[in-house]
Amino acid sequence: xxxxxxxxxxxxxxxxxxxxxxxxxxxxxxxxxxxxxxxxxxxxxxxxxxxxxxxxxxxxxxxxxxxxxxxxxxxxxxxxxxxxxxxxxxxxxxxxxxxxxxxxxxxxxxxxxxxxxxxxxxxxxxxxxxxxxx
Numbered sequence: 001x002x003x004x005x006x007x008x009x010x011x012x013x014x015x016x017x018x019x020x021x022x023x024x025x026x027x028x029x030x031x032x033x034x035x036x037x038x039x040x041x042x043x044x045x046x047x048x049x050x051x052x053x054x055x056x057x058x059x060x061x062x063x064x065x066x067x068x069x070x071x072x073x074x075x076x077x078x079x080x081x082x083x084x085x086x087x088x089x090x091x092x093x094x095x096x097x098x099x100x101x102x103x104x105x106x107x108x109x110x111x112x113x114x115x116x117x118x119x120x121x122x123x124x125x126x127x128x129x130x131x132x133x134x
Contacts, residue, residue, distance in 0.1 A: 004076055004103045005068050011108065012065050012080075018056065020049055032110040059092070060085040066096070076101040079116060 002010075007026050014022035024045045027033075033042040035051055037059070042051050055061070067079040077100055084093040096116040102109040 002106075004101075007103065007106065007108070008068070008076065008078060008101060009065060012063055015052075016062055016064075020052060023052075024049060026108055028104060028107040028109045031108055034111060034113050036113050058087065060087065060089070063099075071100070076103060 011023050011026050033048050035042050037055050061084045064081045065078045066081055069077045071077055080097050080099050082097050086092050098114045098116050100112040
């Protein structure tokens, strides 16, 4: 039986491959999702599909999970290396962020984005690199 970590790893793989159908298949029909580009929240699979379609028309994000854990409330915490390029391929952000998930009945119910609390994990030991909010 797949674990929550397997579920999330597959979702990251699908997102990076731009396989919307596979990524949405592991989400609850009423998923609550952050709009990291425009602000606010998105609800439902169709909303996430529309958001990603808009997002990918302007930027080329790549997210790589580096560490998985849980918090005191049982939410899944994923330290993620995020690289965002403009459509010409120029890196506009290279940073560590945390994604916080609630998984319910084997599906992603919600996700939050927050800055990594660890300065080294955020890459702050490297100077001169652009930083953008997640």
